[in-house]
Amino acid sequence: MGSPKSFQTPTGTRDWYPADANRRRFLTEAWRSASLRHAFEEIDGPTFETLDLYTVKSGEGIVSELFSFQRFGGEKTYALRPEFTPTLARLYAAKASSLPKPTRWFTLGPMFRAERPQRGRLREFLQWNCDVLGDPSPQADADIIAVCIGLLEQLGLTPADVRVKLSNRNLVRDIALSCGLPDDKADAWFAYLDGEAKRSAGENEAFLVHRGVSLLVRDRWMQLLESVRNMGSDADQFNVERFGMKLETIEQHRDLLVRLRSMGLLPWCDMLDMTIVRGLAYYTGMVFEVHEASGGERALAGGGRYDKLIELFGGPPTPAVGFGMGDVVLSLVLQDRGLMPSDADLADRAGMRPDAFVISNGTPEADAVLPAVVAALRKAAPGLPGLHARRSAKETRNIGKLLQEATKLNARFAIILESGSSCTVKDLTSGRQELMDIANVVVRLRQFLNRAP
Amino acid sequence: MGSPKSFQTPTGTRDWYPADANRRRFLTEAWRSASLRHAFEEIDGPTFETLDLYTVKSGEGIVSELFSFQRFGGEKTYALRPEFTPTLARLYAAKASSLPKPTRWFTLGPMFRAERPQRGRLREFLQWNCDVLGDPSPQADADIIAVCIGLLEQLGLTPADVRVKLSNRNLVRDIALSCGLPDDKADAWFAYLDGEAKRSAGENEAFLVHRGVSLLVRDRWMQLLESVRNMGSDADQFNVERFGMKLETIEQHRDLLVRLRSMGLLPWCDMLDMTIVRGLAYYTGMVFEVHEASGGERALAGGGRYDKLIELFGGPPTPAVGFGMGDVVLSLVLQDRGLMPSDADLADRAGMRPDAFVISNGTPEADAVLPAVVAALRKAAPGLPGLHARRSAKETRNIGKLLQEATKLNARFAIILESGSSCTVKDLTSGRQELMDIANVVVRLRQFLNRAP
Numbered sequence: 001m002g003s004p005k006s007f008q009t010p011t012g013t014r015d016w017y018p019a020d021a022n023r024r025r026f027l028t029e030a031w032r033s034a035s036l037r038h039a040f041e042e043i044d045g046p047t048f049e050t051l052d053l054y055t056v057k058s059g060e061g062i063v064s065e066l067f068s069f070q071r072f073g074g075e076k077t078y079a080l081r082p083e084f085t086p087t088l089a090r091l092y093a094a095k096a097s098s099l100p101k102p103t104r105w106f107t108l109g110p111m112f113r114a115e116r117p118q119r120g121r122l123r124e125f126l127q128w129n130c131d132v133l134g135d136p137s138p139q140a141d142a143d144i145i146a147v148c149i150g151l152l153e154q155l156g157l158t159p160a161d162v163r164v165k166l167s168n169r170n171l172v173r174d175i176a177l178s179c180g181l182p183d184d185k186a187d188a189w190f191a192y193l194d195g196e197a198k199r200s201a202g203e204n205e206a207f208l209v210h211r212g213v214s215l216l217v218r219d220r221w222m223q224l225l226e227s228v229r230n231m232g233s234d235a236d237q238f239n240v241e242r243f244g245m246k247l248e249t250i251e252q253h254r255d256l257l258v259r260l261r262s263m264g265l266l267p268w269c270d271m272l273d274m275t276i277v278r279g280l281a282y283y284t285g286m287v288f289e290v291h292e293a294s295g296g297e298r299a300l301a302g303g304g305r306y307d308k309l310i311e312l313f314g315g316p317p318t319p320a321v322g323f324g325m326g327d328v329v330l331s332l333v334l335q336d337r338g339l340m341p342s343d344a345d346l347a348d349r350a351g352m353r354p355d356a357f358v359i360s361n362g363t364p365e366a367d368a369v370l371p372a373v374v375a376a377l378r379k380a381a382p383g384l385p386g387l388h389a390r391r392s393a394k395e396t397r398n399i400g401k402l403l404q405e406a407t408k409l410n411a412r413f414a415i416i417l418e419s420g421s422s423c424t425v426k427d428l429t430s431g432r433q434e435l436m437d438i439a440n441v442v443v444r445l446r447q448f449l450n451r452a453p
Numbered sequence: 454m455g456s457p458k459s460f461q462t463p464t465g466t467r468d469w470y471p472a473d474a475n476r477r478r479f480l481t482e483a484w485r486s487a488s489l490r491h492a493f494e495e496i497d498g499p500t501f502e503t504l505d506l507y508t509v510k511s512g513e514g515i516v517s518e519l520f521s522f523q524r525f526g527g528e529k530t531y532a533l534r535p536e537f538t539p540t541l542a543r544l545y546a547a548k549a550s551s552l553p554k555p556t557r558w559f560t561l562g563p564m565f566r567a568e569r570p571q572r573g574r575l576r577e578f579l580q581w582n583c584d585v586l587g588d589p590s591p592q593a594d595a596d597i598i599a600v601c602i603g604l605l606e607q608l609g610l611t612p613a614d615v616r617v618k619l620s621n622r623n624l625v626r627d628i629a630l631s632c633g634l635p636d637d638k639a640d641a642w643f644a645y646l647d648g649e650a651k652r653s654a655g656e657n658e659a660f661l662v663h664r665g666v667s668l669l670v671r672d673r674w675m676q677l678l679e680s681v682r683n684m685g686s687d688a689d690q691f692n693v694e695r696f697g698m699k700l701e702t703i704e705q706h707r708d709l710l711v712r713l714r715s716m717g718l719l720p721w722c723d724m725l726d727m728t729i730v731r732g733l734a735y736y737t738g739m740v741f742e743v744h745e746a747s748g749g750e751r752a753l754a755g756g757g758r759y760d761k762l763i764e765l766f767g768g769p770p771t772p773a774v775g776f777g778m779g780d781v782v783l784s785l786v787l788q789d790r791g792l793m794p795s796d797a798d799l800a801d802r803a804g805m806r807p808d809a810f811v812i813s814n815g816t817p818e819a820d821a822v823l824p825a826v827v828a829a830l831r832k833a834a835p836g837l838p839g840l841h842a843r844r845s846a847k848e849t850r851n852i853g854k855l856l857q858e859a860t861k862l863n864a865r866f867a868i869i870l871e872s873g874s875s876c877t878v879k880d881l882t883s884g885r886q887e888l889m890d891i892a893n894v895v896v897r898l899r900q901f902l903n904r905a906p
Contacts, residue, residue, distance in 0.1 A: 007502075007767065009499065010503055014499065015496075015497075015499070016495075017496055018558075033833070036803075037833070037842065039807065044477075045469065047466075048533075050460065066525075067531070071520065072516065074567075091470065102846050112500070114524045124501075262824040264828050265828070350495065351486070352489060371595075371716045378599075379603075380486070380490070385486065386603065386607065389490065390492045393554075
């Protein structure tokens with residue numbers, strides 16, 4: 001064994017002490033319950049995949065953003081998953097013929113990016129994904145937006161805190177074409193929009209000129225944008241007259257807005273944010289991002305429709321729509337808004353509040369039965385959940401001090417062993433107490449706690 | 454985008470379709486509840502650590518068993534965690550002065566080994582760990598064994614299914630010395646015992662002779678072993694007379710057995726299995742493994758006392774005891790014993806049973822309000838858990854067929870929208886139904902489900 005040294009948490013990763021782990025549990029359980037009540041089923045894949053699963057979708061350029069490795073003496077190259085969609089596509093493609101239509105899947109777990117960590121962006125983070133596969137209808141788009149908003153609302157966020165910015169790549173393309181964009185410049189236009197906010201005015205003009213896009217297109221686009229901004233959240237304002245052009249994609253987007261209105265979700269949404277096109281080329285229709293209202297943080301969530309991707313992974317042609325939400329920005333926003341419960345509250349929710357704190361009165365008879373009482377309280381079997389029981393690890397025999405310890409731990413009951421056969425059960429909330437046979441204490445305490453088997 | 458191809462799950466890893474994910478959830482929630490009711494707090498660390506965190510404890514030899522990697526253009530070498538103890542030691546060492554004494558921590562999550570997969574052994578698996586830090590007492594040893602047995606019992610396993618094989622490295626060493634083993638051959642003896650079952654009789658003799666250990670030592674040891682086997686699970690039989698030698702380590706082990714008896718746990722235990730020494734050199738006292746009773750599987754769990762390890766990671770001298778349990782062998786044993794609940798039962802436990810299945814009677818008025826009803830049922834906020842509501846994705850308007858779908862999904866209630874303002878709520882278990890205003894349906898259904906806010 002070597003000499004003692006000190007070790008560091010790897011850059012961009014996190015340690016989870018109990019209070020941190022309870023916050024994590026709070027988020028993952030919120031994700032889980034939002035998914036389940038919106039009728040999504042859980043799936044997952046390995047933490048790493050073969051590298052080619054990522055290059056097929058994103059090209060070789062992604063390799064520098066991945067943690068990739070080989071087994072010692074092995075030949076295959078693997079990579080820690082940077083996102084879940086390729087795994088989802090692989091799972092769907094492998095069993096497509098036997099899966100329900102539509103298939104509604106969620107997952108949550110760690111993802112990895114080999115980047116320089118920044119505010120809101122770590123090398124290891126948690127991500128929640130929901131996807132609807134096999135349903136081309138705009139209702140599937142609305143369902144995906146609904147589960148995302150459902151989570152935000154469940155955590156106490158409101159439309160004043162977060163905005164769901166809706167867009168549609170086909171609509172953006174059609175409008176740009178109507179503004180005079182040449183047919184073959186659509187990709188350049190998406191790239192322009194995707195980076196617009198990060199470039200200076202001069203850089204933006206140079207970007208377009210360099211790609212052979214006339215600045216007149218941009219000017220017409222800006223005028224339209226202004227008109228669209230004035231619509232607010234009134235779906236009736238969203239019509240072909242407003243745009244001064246008749247496009248099928250306008251009607252399709254309007255259909256989505258009407259559905260969201262019927263679900264009561266439109267107040268959360270910016271009806272059309274044409275700056276949102278999502279960088280990834282695999283999106284084929286509706287896209288959206290969720291941002292903190294001031295715009296001061298990175299996106300909380302993002303997603304859209306990707307109708308060609310399952311085929312790319314060897315599956316049948318399958319319309320699909322989904323989104324991902326990370327834990328890092330979400331935590332920042334909740335903390336900023338005072339919506340992250342206190343450490344004490346989270347500890348209780350996590351199950352750390354003891355049901356019973358068992359104390360000996362200091363006699364040898366009581367000392368002798370204490371381990372058996374604690375064990376009997378904790379005992380569990382299928383159909384019989386055990387109780388959370390504790391004893392002091394301290395040396396003191398002072399009953400007052402031990403009751404203080406029970407109170408500090410927020411225990412529901414104290415059980416004071418009075419002899420080898422009788423005990424006082426004290427409700428630490430109401431202060432009421434009752435003397436009883438030790439032989440009855442487990443059954444009685446389950447009754448008090450309303451946790452009979 | 455390239456041409457379609459088919460992708461494989463990496464060797465030794467698993468995909469988790471919904472039924473698999475529900476089985477995983479069943480185990481992780483069982484681990485969690487056993488931990489909490491035994492007063493352990495959750496912690497976790499990153500999925501990967503710097504490589505030196507693993508070599509400091511296990512030497513450079515471990516590198517070939519790890520998935521290790523560097524960031525593209527980076528200098529540091531990282532490795533996927535093969536076990537949790539180094540991370541635990543790092544976390545404890547970093548905050549030792551501010552942590553409670555004793556500290557009781559649990560964790561659960563994926564671990565990785567770059568080995569050839571075999572039955573019961575995968576490259577990515579889940580592992581549950583519990584540790585007590587800062588408590589040198591045999592009660593801490595007993596507590597660690599208690600939480601492990603608590604989990605087994607909770608899942609329906611009995612002492613006839615699984616055996617907790619207890620041992621103690623100090624006791625094994627002292628007995629071997631009493632059998633004539635030279636002082637400087639203790640490590641050779643541990644190595645002999647650790648591999649004994651995997652070698653042939655001839656290989657075992659050669660192993661000892663090659664290391665300068667007389668076969669007479671082995672013969673005396675075998676005689677003692679026979680005597681120890683006859684003790685059964687009666688702690689009173691475990692005494693210095695039985696061993697024919699007076700050793701402090703015998704008294705210490707007897708103390709542990711008496712504590713386990715007082716907790717009702719001794720029937721689960723083989724009181725002393727001197728073949729169990731745990732390969733890892735960092736164990737310093739009590740060690741144990743849990744095996745399926747027939748001995749036909751790998752160990753379900755293993756652990757022991759490691760009083761020197763925290764120092765090695767830069768922390769203060771800290772007595773510690775803990776264990777790890779993987780999901781792979783545990784799942785095999787549960788399935789073999791018929792103790793893994795059915796897929797349907799697990800789906801219900803996971804929260805996949807709908808509270809309500811909402812159906813339109815086919816009128817335009819009912820169609821129009823259906824999305825709002827589903828959304829209102831699902832609505833959640835802090836302190837207000839949402840309900841799990843579904844609607845059909847099918848084209849059919851046939852109410853009988855839609856009720857069949859609700860029944861097939863095991864929904865608790867069907868809500869049939871009779872118009873834009875009234876609905877029939879049908880309890881699909883009892884068959885009772887009630888006509889009510891749609892405006893009241895959420896409150897009434899929460900009452901029926903006993904889930905008022």
